[in-house]
Amino acid sequence: MQDTLAIDAQNLARRYGRRWALADVSLQIPHGRVVMVAGRNGSGKSTLFRILSTAIRPDHGSANILGFDLVKQRYDVRKGVALLSHYSYLYESLTAAENLQVFADHRGTPRTGLKELLDRVRLGQRADDAVHTFSAGMRKRLSFARILLQRPRLVLLDEPYGQLDPEGFALVDEVVHELQTFGVTVLLATHQLERGGRLAEDAIVLEQGRLIWQGNPQFIPSAARDQWSGRA
Amino acid sequence: MRRTLPPAILLAIGAYFGFVVAVAQFHGVTAFSLGLPSGVIATLAAGCGVAGAIWFLFANDQLDSWRPPQILIGLALLCLISGSYYGLFVAPPEQFMGDVQRIMYVHVPTAWNALLAMTLAFACAVIFLFRGDYKWDSRMEGSIESGVVLAFLLCCQGAIWAKPTWGVWWDWDPRLTTTAVLLFAFLGILALRKFVEDPARRAIWSAVATIIAYVDVPIVYFSVRWWNSLHQQQSSPGTVSKQFWLPLRLNAFGILFLMVAFIMLRARLASLRLKQEMAPPLPEMAELGEAV
Amino acid sequence: MERPRMSEPFDAVPPVMPRVARHKVGGLIAALRKEFLLQWKTRTQFMAVFVFGATSLLLFSFAVGPNSEALRLYSAGFLWLGLLLSSTLTLAESYHAEMENRALEGLLLLPSDPRALYYGKAIANWLQLALLGVGLVPVMVVLYDAGTTDLLRLLAIILLGTAGLSAPGTLYAAMTSQARAKQTLLPLLLFPLIVPALLASVKATSLVILGDPMQQLPSWISLLTAFDAIYWSLCGLLFGRVVEE
Numbered sequence A: 001m002q003d004t005l006a007i008d009a010q011n012l013a014r015r016y017g018r019r020w021a022l023a024d025v026s027l028q029i030p031h032g033r034v035v036m037v038a039g040r041n042g043s044g045k046s047t048l049f050r051i052l053s054t055a056i057r058p059d060h061g062s063a064n065i066l067g068f069d070l071v072k073q074r075y076d077v078r079k080g081v082a083l084l085s086h087y088s089y090l091y092e093s094l095t096a097a098e099n100l101q102v103f104a105d106h107r108g109t110p111r112t113g114l115k116e117l118l119d120r121v122r123l124g125q126r127a128d129d130a131v132h133t134f135s136a137g138m139r140k141r142l143s144f145a146r147i148l149l150q151r152p153r154l155v156l157l158d159e160p161y162g163q164l165d166p167e168g169f170a171l172v173d174e175v176v177h178e179l180q181t182f183g184v185t186v187l188l189a190t191h192q193l194e195r196g197g198r199l200a201e202d203a204i205v206l207e208q209g210r211l212i213w214q215g216n217p218q219f220i221p222s223a224a225r226d227q228w229s230g231r232a
Numbered sequence B: 001m002r003r004t005l006p007p008a009i010l011l012a013i014g015a016y017f018g019f020v021v022a023v024a025q026f027h028g029v030t031a032f033s034l035g036l037p038s039g040v041i042a043t044l045a046a047g048c049g050v051a052g053a054i055w056f057l058f059a060n061d062q063l064d065s066w067r068p069p070q071i072l073i074g075l076a077l078l079c080l081i082s083g084s085y086y087g088l089f090v091a092p093p094e095q096f097m098g099d100v101q102r103i104m105y106v107h108v109p110t111a112w113n114a115l116l117a118m119t120l121a122f123a124c125a126v127i128f129l130f131r132g133d134y135k136w137d138s139r140m141e142g143s144i145e146s147g148v149v150l151a152f153l154l155c156c157q158g159a160i161w162a163k164p165t166w167g168v169w170w171d172w173d174p175r176l177t178t179t180a181v182l183l184f185a186f187l188g189i190l191a192l193r194k195f196v197e198d199p200a201r202r203a204i205w206s207a208v209a210t211i212i213a214y215v216d217v218p219i220v221y222f223s224v225r226w227w228n229s230l231h232q233q234q235s236s237p238g239t240v241s242k243q244f245w246l247p248l249r250l251n252a253f254g255i256l257f258l259m260v261a262f263i264m265l266r267a268r269l270a271s272l273r274l275k276q277e278m279a280p281p282l283p284e285m286a287e288l289g290e291a292v
Numbered sequence C: 001m002e003r004p005r006m007s008e009p010f011d012a013v014p015p016v017m018p019r020v021a022r023h024k025v026g027g028l029i030a031a032l033r034k035e036f037l038l039q040w041k042t043r044t045q046f047m048a049v050f051v052f053g054a055t056s057l058l059l060f061s062f063a064v065g066p067n068s069e070a071l072r073l074y075s076a077g078f079l080w081l082g083l084l085l086s087s088t089l090t091l092a093e094s095y096h097a098e099m100e101n102r103a104l105e106g107l108l109l110l111p112s113d114p115r116a117l118y119y120g121k122a123i124a125n126w127l128q129l130a131l132l133g134v135g136l137v138p139v140m141v142v143l144y145d146a147g148t149t150d151l152l153r154l155l156a157i158i159l160l161g162t163a164g165l166s167a168p169g170t171l172y173a174a175m176t177s178q179a180r181a182k183q184t185l186l187p188l189l190l191f192p193l194i195v196p197a198l199l200a201s202v203k204a205t206s207l208v209i210l211g212d213p214m215q216q217l218p219s220w221i222s223l224l225t226a227f228d229a230i231y232w233s234l235c236g237l238l239f240g241r242v243v244e245e
Helices: A045-052 A074-080 A096-107 A114-120 A136-150 A166-181 A193-199 A222-228 B005-026 B038-060 B067-090 B099-131 B134-166 B174-195 B199-229 B242-277 B283-288 C019-041 C043-064 C068-073 C075-100 C103-108 C114-144 C151-176 C182-193 C195-210 C217-243
Strands: A005-016 A019-030 A034-038 A060-065 A081-084 A154-158 A185-189 A202-207 A210-215
Touching (some): A005 A045, A005 A185, A019 A045, A019 A060, A019 A185, A019 A202, A019 A210, A034 A045, A045 A060, A045 A081, A045 A185, A074 A081, A096 A136, A096 C103, A114 A136, A136 A166, A154 A166, A166 A185, A166 A193, B005 B038, B005 B242, B038 B067, B038 B242, B067 B099, B067 B242, B099 B134, B099 B174, B099 B199, B099 B242, B134 B174, B134 B199, B134 B242, B174 C182, B199 C151, B199 C182, B199 C195, B199 C217, C019 C043, C043 C068, C043 C075, C043 C114, C068 C075, C068 C195, C075 C114, C075 C151, C075 C195, C103 C114, C103 C217, C114 C151, C114 C217, C151 C182, C151 C195, C151 C217, C195 C217
Parallel strands (some): A034 A202, A154 A185
Antiparallel strands (some): A005 A060
């Protein structure tokens, strides 16, 4: 029997030096939802994603991700979760295709369908170019290809729209839609509140490491909206 | 009271066998030995003394009181002064080496305690990796620093002994050479701690490095011994003969107490620094009873 | 134009092999493939390190002077010191690609077994250092007149000795590449540790070059082997703690 919650987190907290980057965050997200995570820079979105993807350990609290314990069953959590981070996780001296091959090998999946993946993210023409020649937007798209390669059940997208042009924005929207049709749970951290709001069914807001609001993305308090979307 | 009493009792037993009996024997009184052979007495002295001191350390280094380290330092000075008196003025000069040999009364205890400090550091590192409690990291830092100081003193003493004996400052004695390598290895670990800012990483990495360095010690010893034996005679400082145990024991306890006091103070300093570096616990966490 | 789509639904993932079998060997092979690919791409750097090693050997001979007897006597020492100095460059370099974009973290999240990643990198570093060692032998022969016909034994010593440098070096380089003062910290940590391997390698090489009348070579080889066995297992165990946060 499958658990009904993709993420079941209690009292997650993590400090960096003298600051609690995340403080007492509890979260329950059912399978298949698309959730927007909004908040200022430094509000703890990236830290939350890094904890949920097991890149870092929480200092307090516990969580069950896709039915597996966050700390004790890291390996199993990692098999089902993919993280799009600020770090591209790419090898500069390898080509786009080679990077994907390395990821496929380490994931344990065969090296098939990589060309199609690159076409999907519109890097087909640059498959054999070294990553150090890529622009920031192209690296982002290659990171998307990595996410799709992993065939995850939970996807954590940390600022997916960053460094992309409008065509790139459309690609992100398409990918999120597609993931949704396959029942993948998606968490989307973004400053693009309107775009994210259109994709997402739920939204949560973080401020200074705490979860301060949860609900329908259309009803994010408008006074704060301006602040969080960076217009203030 | 509960914290200090059991280790103090152990220490008292160790002290009794360590020097009350030895002082008595030195002056020809055997009644205090309780009929036990000298090997057993030595083991009891060393075992109880070391166990008591370390237990005392663990029980008291997280407290705010200055009293425990002060007591230890007081006892240490007593032991060292009396040990030096016996070693320099009362014990007769050695047959072959003369007065130069008196450095053994300091050299041998320093060697024992340096190795003890490093072993303590290794134990704290292993415990930290399993438990994750930062007080073990603080203790490890204190042990490493004390060990480094003692190892440095050991090398100096070795050089001071070697010059009049062999004519050179360094004679590549396996034990001393191993100490030198150990000294550099642990200095490297202290440097590592200085250059890593994140407290969690610093603790884990230096614990890993300590384990690796400590495992290396016997390997270094054997390899240097092999290497050295092909060229020259085993030139280790001579062992001390039986009747001269008293100053040795007094100094051994003296340095032990001093070292434990320093580790206590240093560990507390490290704990305080950690408290400053890491964010104080959240109020909610304090309610749940979770400590830093 | 029809956009290419993911053709299979996500729950039709390939059948899962038993976790142990898949990741112990497969993970190591994946790591090795990646390491060799990266090393191939950065092969010019290897050439630069080789030149550095050869230059150090040259400098040692200037330090001693044109005394061919002394040079020959200490040639083994110079070779291994040159290799040791060069190893700090190769070891540090092996993590440069991993830390630029945090690729190592990315691999761990795929997921990968940290031990497979460690052994992949340690083996790749080992082979690179061994290649370096083999390459420096002709330089040693020419500069110090220190030749030998017992090439097989020499190769064995180079392989064992560089293995001893690579195991702890790969672990320490993982730490120092993320710390400040990385260039100073790696040698500071590594050099005291590998003293037994250095001693044994130098002695063994010396015996091969200058002759071994008392048959001491086997004992030095066993010391090297013991050192390698201990550190290849210990460092593999500890690597996970070092790279995971």
